[in-house]
Amino acid sequence: MISDPRTIADGITLRPATPDDARPLAEALARSREYMRPWEPDRPGSFFTPEGQADRLAARLAELAAGRAVPWVLAEGEIVIGGFTLSNIVLGPFRSANLGYWIDVTRTGRGLATAAVTEVCRAARDDLGLHRVEAGTVLDNAASQRVLVKAGFEEIGIAPDYLHINGEWRDHKLFQRILHR
Numbered sequence: 001m002i003s004d005p006r007t008i009a010d011g012i013t014l015r016p017a018t019p020d021d022a023r024p025l026a027e028a029l030a031r032s033r034e035y036m037r038p039w040e041p042d043r044p045g046s047f048f049t050p051e052g053q054a055d056r057l058a059a060r061l062a063e064l065a066a067g068r069a070v071p072w073v074l075a076e077g078e079i080v081i082g083g084f085t086l087s088n089i090v091l092g093p094f095r096s097a098n099l100g101y102w103i104d105v106t107r108t109g110r111g112l113a114t115a116a117v118t119e120v121c122r123a124a125r126d127d128l129g130l131h132r133v134e135a136g137t138v139l140d141n142a143a144s145q146r147v148l149v150k151a152g153f154e155e156i157g158i159a160p161d162y163l164h165i166n167g168e169w170r171d172h173k174l175f176q177r178i179l180h181r
Contacts, residue, residue: 008115009110013076014120015073016073019061024080025080025083026048026049028083039141039165040165057071069085069089070128072084076107080104085101086120091129097124097130098134101113108143113147114150130179135148135176138173139158153175153176154176157174158173158174
């Protein structure tokens with residue numbers, strides 16, 4: 001499916017996630033835990049461990065094998081600095097997926113998330129044959145909204161009580177990118 005790493009900046013690669021990423025993912029997520037708390041679901045402490053990430057990766061890779069998701073990591077050498085996943089992939093006449101992503105607290109504000117989202121959308125169109133990618137952010141996540149707009153997404157509406165984030169149901173701005181325009 002999608003196996004080639006893609007260079008998105010000097011020394012920074014977007015590549016398919018593997019089971020070997022459990023430890024570096026755990027380290028990056030633990031490092032960014034407080035930064036991402038306002039925009040993430042409540043996570044148990046085990047989520048931020050190599051074992052927790054190994055379980056999460058096993059589930060994501062099973063979804064990949066079933067054609068329902070594609071997980072990538074953004075890496076600088078052996079250090080994971082972000083995660084990007086197309087999930088809920090639906091083919092047929094819909095040909096759509098949901099995009100989720102995060103970037104390490106130490107790498108924000110450098111355009112890396114925008115470059116990686118752009119590359120994920122290219123792969124969604126060219127490698128997966130998708131027509132549309134959807135993403136959502138909590139209403140006050142202006143940084144993530146800027147990433148999406150810079151990567152060619154357009155706002156399509158507000159979803160009330162969309163996801164349980166940081167201990168409460170939160171409204172989200174929904175965005176989409178039509179890939180064949």
